[in-house]
Amino acid sequence: MHPRLPLPEAGGGEDLETFFVWLREAIPQVAHYGIQQPAWDDSVLSWRVALADNLNDKGTGFGGALAGETTLLGWCWTTLWLRAQGRAQDVVIAEGQQRFLAPVTTDYHMQCFPLEADGIARLDTALSEKGRGRIKLVQRVYCGDTLCMEAQGSYAVLK
Template sequence: MREIGVPHPRLPLPAAGGEDDMAAFLAWLGEAIPMVGGLGIREMTRDDDRLTWQLALTPNLNDKGTGFGGALAAQTTLLGWCWTTLWLRRRGLARDVVVAEATQRFLAPVTGDYRLVCEPEADDGPASLAERLELRGKGRIALVQRLWCGDTLCLEARGDYAVLPEA
């Protein structure tokens, strides 16, 4: 059981040059952030600079039988946090990440199971973040999340994620 004000232990970093086991990361995430267990995340995959979740709609229904905007907004924010955290972990860095700003545009109702895709807003975003971390010990990256229900783009979100200096 999580306690208020007590940080959850970090997941050990992967071996040098290694990749995270996505299932193990997702299991840790569910322990670290209790609401994750109720989000309906079925699978998490990474392809280069793209992180994707496959999700079930049922745990995220609203009173109209479609996707609840608050749950979808929380998912986009959390997916961006995961993208940034996993990016850091691949570089052997265990750092705190926070969302600094987030916006969402709801484009169509979510009427079935869906996927959320997160990637950098700018092609040079990861390189710029790496440079700022090297020079200043902290940095930010802008990420875009898109929610697809089949071939329909239902939600587009943007978030700025800050990597805090080492404690």
């Protein structure tokens, strides 16, 4: 098990660059995805990805890499949200699905946010009452303005 990254200071917010340096060490596959410019805005986590790092034999985005990246994006969303709450708990994906809508032909950007408007509040309540909970998240992959892939995942926060 990789050592946990210390929680950010209360009210100080997460340093995304520090988090991603740690993440690349904790999950070696992350270094191969070509993730750039992570950003956390309100309840949306986003980042840009270099297509060159994720090509298939047809010169488009490799579906397996895209599936892995969307899963990782949801895991990061949940982990960063927990850290902002001062909680150091493990997160796992419980279930997920993907829909490939158009080929990924250029560098792309991804975003992740809760599926349900009350998802964050429900997770917060479950954590307060049971010490564990789940949240459903949506991940979207865009080439420019074109939606190329949409994924959904249910992420479990363990005790």
